[in-house]
Amino acid sequence: MKEGVNSIKKKRGEKFSFSTAVLSWFDRHGRKDLPWQQSVTAYRVYVSEIMLQQTQVSTVIPYFHRFMEVFPDVNCLAAAPLDHVLHLWTGLGYYARARNLHKTAQLIAAQYRGFFPSSSEQLQSLPGVGRSTAGAICAIAFNQAEPILDGNVKRVLSRFYGVSDWPGNKKIEEKLWTYAKACLPLFRCRDYTQAMMDLGALLCTRTQPHCEGCPLKLSCLAFQSGEPARFPGTKPKKTLPVRQVNLLVIENEKGEILLQQRPSMGIWGGLWSLPECEENDLVMWCQKKFNLAIKQAKELSVFRHTFSHFHLDIKPIRAKVSSQALCVMEDQGLIWYDANAPQSVGLPKPICRILKMIEG
DNA sequence: AATGCGGGGCG
DNA sequence: CGCCCAGCATT
Numbered sequence: 130m131k132e133g134v135n136s137i138k139k140k141r142g143e144k145f146s147f148s149t150a151v152l153s154w155f156d157r158h159g160r161k162d163l164p165w166q167q168s169v170t171a172y173r174v175y176v177s178e179i180m181l182q183q184t185q186v187s188t189v190i191p192y193f194h195r196f197m198e199v200f201p202d203v204n205c206l207a208a209a210p211l212d213h214v215l216h217l218w219t220g221l222g223y224y225a226r227a228r229n230l231h232k233t234a235q236l237i238a239a240q241y242r243g244f245f246p247s248s249s250e251q252l253q254s255l256p257g258v259g260r261s262t263a264g265a266i267c268a269i270a271f272n273q274a275e276p277i278l279d280g281n282v283k284r285v286l287s288r289f290y291g292v293s294d295w296p297g298n299k300k301i302e303e304k305l306w307t308y309a310k311a312c313l314p315l316f317r318c319r320d321y322t323q324a325m326m327d328l329g330a331l332l333c334t335r336t337q338p339h340c341e342g343c344p345l346k347l348s349c350l351a352f353q354s355g356e357p358a359r360f361p362g363t364k365p366k367k368t369l370p371v372r373q374v375n376l377l378v379i380e381n382e383k384g385e386i387l388l389q390q391r392p393s394m395g396i397w398g399g400l401w402s403l404p405e406c407e408e409n410d411l412v413m414w415c416q417k418k419f420n421l422a423i424k425q426a427k428e429l430s431v432f433r434h435t436f437s438h439f440h441l442d443i444k445p446i447r448a449k450v451s452s453q454a455l456c457v458m459e460d461q462g463l464i465w466y467d468a469n470a471p472q473s474v475g476l477p478k479p480i481c482r483i484l485k486m487i488e489g
Numbered sequence: 490a491a492t493g494c495g496g497g498g499c500g
Numbered sequence: 501c502g503c504c505c506a507g508c509a510t511t
Binding site: 183225 | 508
């Protein structure tokens with residue numbers, strides 16, 4: 130086996146090089162077959178990075194493939210209707226990402242002639258692109274020496290430098306950015322950046338880190354502490370409030386379901402959902418709101434959907450409209466949805482679940 | 490049931 | 501600035 134530069138240096142007693150250790154680990158064990166690592170373009174890297182915000186690689190992969198089939202380049206994406214983009218995003222969550230993605234594509238098409246800028250500052254001016262995502266695009270798409278600080282990298286650096294505070298704390302986050310910059314190599318920036326994410330995802334995992342295989346362990350303060358999983362510190366926790374909502378599954382005689390588009394701000398922004406009824410008398414409510422006459426209504430079982438900041442207990446109520454009150458739907462933002470011939474619209478996960486309950 | 494995960498927007 | 505918000509998968 131070929132002896133790495135790093136191990137030679139170690140034997141010579143030379144100063145430990147963080148990036149050299151990380152890069153030689155990457156050469157042996159890093160991921161090189163992720164979809165966005167093939168035929169690297171700024172657009173593909175950009176889309177993957179937005180999808181990877183708050184979302185794990187294994188979840189993203191099928192979405193990325195579907196997305197690239199439909200929108201192979203930034204001009205396709207810019208020309209698409211937003212609903213089509215949201216549709217392909219259904220199930221990924223944080224739907225503001227999809228709206229920003231679409232906005233950014235239009236911006237790139239119109240103001241950058243279809244080419245992504247390569248400076249971190251310009252990238253950060255795009256909606257949905259912050260410091261870390263901009264750094265990732267610089268490093269991975271353009272092989273530039275820019276730091277990233279995503280969840281994986283935060284964990285690796287917190288452990289290596291023995292930072293026991295919670296990285297959500299701004300001061301601590303700034304400290305980690307400083308470390309991230311200090312560790313950057315001048316060359317192989319793309320591989321290094323991928324390597325740091327791989328280390329965090331494959332070895333330096335949250336609860337059961339595999340320190341045996343880690344190229345950094347001998348200098349890692351968390352490893353030396355004997356309890357690496359105690360780093361980084363955890364978020365101070367608070368109990369989530371519980372909210373309740375009634376969602377109406379209103380079915381016409383064709384078996385179609387009434388959907389209502391959510392306002393673009395707030396929960397499920399821009400997605401299509403079921404009408405929300407806070408009142409007890411839903412027959413009156415539907416008459417007043419939609420001019421629909423309800424024939425029969427049945428409460429389905431309550432289930433819980435949890436957001437970052439609250440639990441939502443959802444009670445679906447299934448109702449049928451009488452055939453007379455059919456086609457009086459002039460409001461914008463209302464559609465009859467045919468579950469057997471689904472339209473290209475974005476649906477939140479719990480709504481998909483309810484629609485499936487109805488079908489099955 | 491609890492935890493983790495980047496960026497935007499507001500006051 | 502500091503604080504709040506958002507939806508999944510995983511544990």
